[in-house]
Amino acid sequence: MSNESIWVTIVEDTDRFREVFALIIDDRDGYRCVSQYKDCESAIQNIVEDNPDVILMDIELGDDKITGIEAVGLIKAKLPETEIVMLTVHEDNDAYIFDSLCAGASGYLTKDVSPDALLDAIRQAHKGGAPMSLPIARRVVTTFQQSPDKASELSAHETRVLSLAAADLVDKEIADKMDISRDTVRYHFKGIYRKLQVHSKHGAVAKAMRKGLL
Amino acid sequence: MSNESIWVTIVEDTDRFREVFALIIDDRDGYRCVSQYKDCESAIQNIVEDNPDVILMDIELGDDKITGIEAVGLIKAKLPETEIVMLTVHEDNDAYIFDSLCAGASGYLTKDVSPDALLDAIRQAHKGGAPMSLPIARRVVTTFQQSPDKASELSAHETRVLSLAAADLVDKEIADKMDISRDTVRYHFKGIYRKLQVHSKHGAVAKAMRKGLL
DNA sequence: CAACAAACTACCCAATCAGGCAGTCTAACT
DNA sequence: AGTTAGACTGCCTGATTGGGTAGTTTGTTG
Numbered sequence: 001m002s003n004e005s006i007w008v009t010i011v012e013d014t015d016r017f018r019e020v021f022a023l024i025i026d027d028r029d030g031y032r033c034v035s036q037y038k039d040c041e042s043a044i045q046n047i048v049e050d051n052p053d054v055i056l057m058d059i060e061l062g063d064d065k066i067t068g069i070e071a072v073g074l075i076k077a078k079l080p081e082t083e084i085v086m087l088t089v090h091e092d093n094d095a096y097i098f099d100s101l102c103a104g105a106s107g108y109l110t111k112d113v114s115p116d117a118l119l120d121a122i123r124q125a126h127k128g129g130a131p132m133s134l135p136i137a138r139r140v141v142t143t144f145q146q147s148p149d150k151a152s153e154l155s156a157h158e159t160r161v162l163s164l165a166a167a168d169l170v171d172k173e174i175a176d177k178m179d180i181s182r183d184t185v186r187y188h189f190k191g192i193y194r195k196l197q198v199h200s201k202h203g204a205v206a207k208a209m210r211k212g213l214l
Numbered sequence: 215m216s217n218e219s220i221w222v223t224i225v226e227d228t229d230r231f232r233e234v235f236a237l238i239i240d241d242r243d244g245y246r247c248v249s250q251y252k253d254c255e256s257a258i259q260n261i262v263e264d265n266p267d268v269i270l271m272d273i274e275l276g277d278d279k280i281t282g283i284e285a286v287g288l289i290k291a292k293l294p295e296t297e298i299v300m301l302t303v304h305e306d307n308d309a310y311i312f313d314s315l316c317a318g319a320s321g322y323l324t325k326d327v328s329p330d331a332l333l334d335a336i337r338q339a340h341k342g343g344a345p346m347s348l349p350i351a352r353r354v355v356t357t358f359q360q361s362p363d364k365a366s367e368l369s370a371h372e373t374r375v376l377s378l379a380a381a382d383l384v385d386k387e388i389a390d391k392m393d394i395s396r397d398t399v400r401y402h403f404k405g406i407y408r409k410l411q412v413h414s415k416h417g418a419v420a421k422a423m424r425k426g427l428l
Numbered sequence: 429c430a431a432c433a434a435a436c437t438a439c440c441c442a443a444t445c446a447g448g449c450a451g452t453c454t455a456a457c458t
Numbered sequence: 459a460g461t462t463a464g465a466c467t468g469c470c471t472g473a474t475t476g477g478g479t480a481g482t483t484t485g486t487t488g
Contacts, residue, residue, distance in 0.1 A: 106352070130351035137344035138320070140354065157465080168417025170444070183467050190447080191465095199446070200474095202415035203382025209423045212316075371435085384474070398436050404477080413476070414444095 005032040006126050009052035011043045011068070012036075012087065013061050017111055021056060024115045031119060040071040048078050054122050055084045057105070059096055069099045076104035083125040087111050097136060107131035153195060154213055161188045163214050166205045219246040220340050223266035225257045225282070226250075226301065227275050231325055235270060238329045245333060254285040262292050268336050269298045271319070273310055283313045290318035297339040301325050311350060321345035367427055368409060375402040377428050380419045 008025050010033060012018040018036055025033040035050040037043035040061055047055070055075065059068040072084050085107035086100045097108055107125050109118070110133045121131035132140065154162065157178075164174045171189075175182040193199055196207045208214045222239050224247060226232040232250055239247040249264040251257035254275055261269070269289065273282040286298050299321035300314045311322055321339045323332070324347045335345035346354065368376065371392075378388040385403075389396040407413055410421045422428045 124348065127348055128352050129348035130346070130354065132344070132351075134338065134341060134343035137346075138342055140344065155465090165416045166420035168412045168414055168420070170414065172444090180465095181467055183469085184465080186445080186447095187466065189445090193446085198382045200382055200384065200415070201445085202379045202419045205416045206380035206382070206419045206423065206428070209420065214420075369435095386474090394435095395437055397438055400475080401436065403475090407476080415475080 005030055006054060006122055007032055007034045007050070007052040008122060009034055009043070009047060009050050009055045010036045011038075011040065011055060011061070011071070012058040013038050014058070017058075017087075021118065024118055025122070028119055031122060040068065044071060044074055044078075047075055047082075051079070052082055053126050055082055056122075057084055057086055059086045059088045059100060069096070069103050072100060072103040072105050083107070085109060085121060085125050085131060097139060101140070108136045109133050110136070153211070154192060154208070155188075158188050158192050158195075159213065161185055162192055162204060162208055165189075165201050166209070166214055219244055220268060220336055221246055221248045221264070221266040222336060223248055223257070223261065223264050223269045224250045225252075225254065225269060225275070225285070226272040227252050228272070231272075231301075235332065238332055239336070242333055245336060254282065258285060258288055258292075261289055261296075265293070266296055267340050269296055270336075271298055271300055273300045273302045273314060283310070283317050286314060286317040286319050297321070299323060299335060299339050299345060311353060315354070322350045323347050324350070367425070368406060368422070372402050372406050372409075373427065375399055376406055376418060376422055379403075379415050380423070380428055 008031060010018050010021050010025075012021065015038075018038070022033045022036055025031045034052055035046065037046070057068050057071065061068050061071075068086065072086075075082065075084065083106045084104065086096075086105045087109055088096065089111050100108060107121055107130055109121055109131065113121065113133065124131040160178060161174055164177055169177070171182050171185045175185045178185070189201065189204070192204050192208075196204050196211075198204045198207055205214070222245060224232055224235050224239075226235065229252075232252070236247045236250055239245045248266055249260065251260070271282050271285065275282050275285075282300065286300075289296065289298065297320045298318065300310075300319045301323055302310065303325050314322060321335055321344055323335055323345065327335065327347065338345040374392060375388055378391055383391070385396050385399045389399045392399070403415070403418070406418050406422075410418050412418045412421055419428070
């Protein structure tokens with residue numbers, strides 16, 4: 001937490017990337033690379049003493065016992081104030097992005113980032129932002145943008161039936177609540193199953209919730 | 215879709231903001247404010263002819279019949295290639311942010327943005343990015359970061375059983391996947407029902423997902 | 429070692445469920 | 459008027475489920 005420079009730690013197993021990033025950071029006033037690690041284990045052991053403001057963490061760490069994603073959670077537990085920015089070579093794996101963010105990372109960059117953009121991202125993360133490469137930011141945002149047929153997917157009755165099911169009611173109770181017959185409830189579920197392509201109430205509830213229908 | 219300039223349309227009811235933004239945009243090479251609107255209705259009527267690359271849209275439009283959020287969906291339907299960046303004065307309403315993104319907006323800025331940052335955001339949106347003010351970007355990211363007591367509720371086996379159920383599997387299939395007997399699956403469900411206080415798979419899946427356990 | 433809790437397996441029973449088939453009723457479109 | 463589509467109800471069958479009870483194995487603790 002220096003007043004003058006942003007302290008940065010790099011965790012990256014590829015020598016070339018690590019050295020280049022360190023040079024970029026140390027070369028510029030206001031930034032200081034306080035430590036570098038080639039693997040998560042040694043990083044986790046020493047990171048508290050380094051006390052960096054921002055950590056650049058490779059997401060695909062070679063033959064480590066733990067991945068960069070798991071390391072995020074461990075480090076965040078020790079240094080909750082430290083911002084972690086993930087680095088990746090390929091931007092093609094959605095699961096990586098979201099697992100990292102869920103684990104506590106604040107940003108996500110591809111390694112082809114320019115020096116200026118890298119430093120800008122470090123500054124943004126330190127200031128409370130969420131620096132992301134363009135395609136990654138877009139990917140994150142699009143997860144909020146469901147398929148256009150969202151609302152037209154289920155009818156009003158189907159939605160109500162399903163949301164009552166999600167409230168742990170059985171068919172008879174749903175029927176009473178909606179003032180329709182038990183068989184009509186079953187009829188609606190058949191429609192729900194067809195539209196959501198599932199074969200059970202639990203599958204339907206899960207899929208509907210994931211799609212934002214409930 | 216100009217090769218030279220990014221065409222921008224502004225939808226904003228406050229005269230001062232609208233004029234300032236237009237000046238900023240027209241003053242700089244590479245940006246052109248092709249139209250301005252004070253309300254959603256007139257914007258929606260004319261926007262197709264304007265055919266802007268990027269729209270800056272106020273989110274709190276005064277006494278309009280529709281809000282800026284609804285307008286996003288309508289405009290996106292007409293101009294799917296156009297990027298929409300929301301403008302807001304207060305950054306404190308999570309629902310606005312997520313509703314806008316869900317409706318199809320690509321970015322989200324507070325109105326106290328600097329001229330350079332505004333132009334940068336327009337360029338980013340046009341290039342496929344997702345420009346967001348620092349606190350807003352952080353808010354979006356934190357929605358991916360669930361509460362810390364997430365895993366403590368259910369055992370590892372229970373969580374796995376439940377997540378397989380959420381994938382629409384029946385007990386026998388879950389048992390095969392986990393290499394345990396069908397009755398053991400049922401045993402785990404009993405534990406899940408007790409802990410979540412439900413009496414059905416669909417109730418359990420819904421409650422677990424709402425709690426962020428899945 | 430004894431006691432204990434847990435994870436696991438098994439079986440019973442009544443209720444519910446999923447899927448298929450059939451029929452009614454109403455509103456909309458031709 | 460005839461056709462069509464959708465919402466609704468009913469029933470049948472076999473399978474699954476929820477709840478209960480009980481025995482085994484395993485590891486842990488005193």
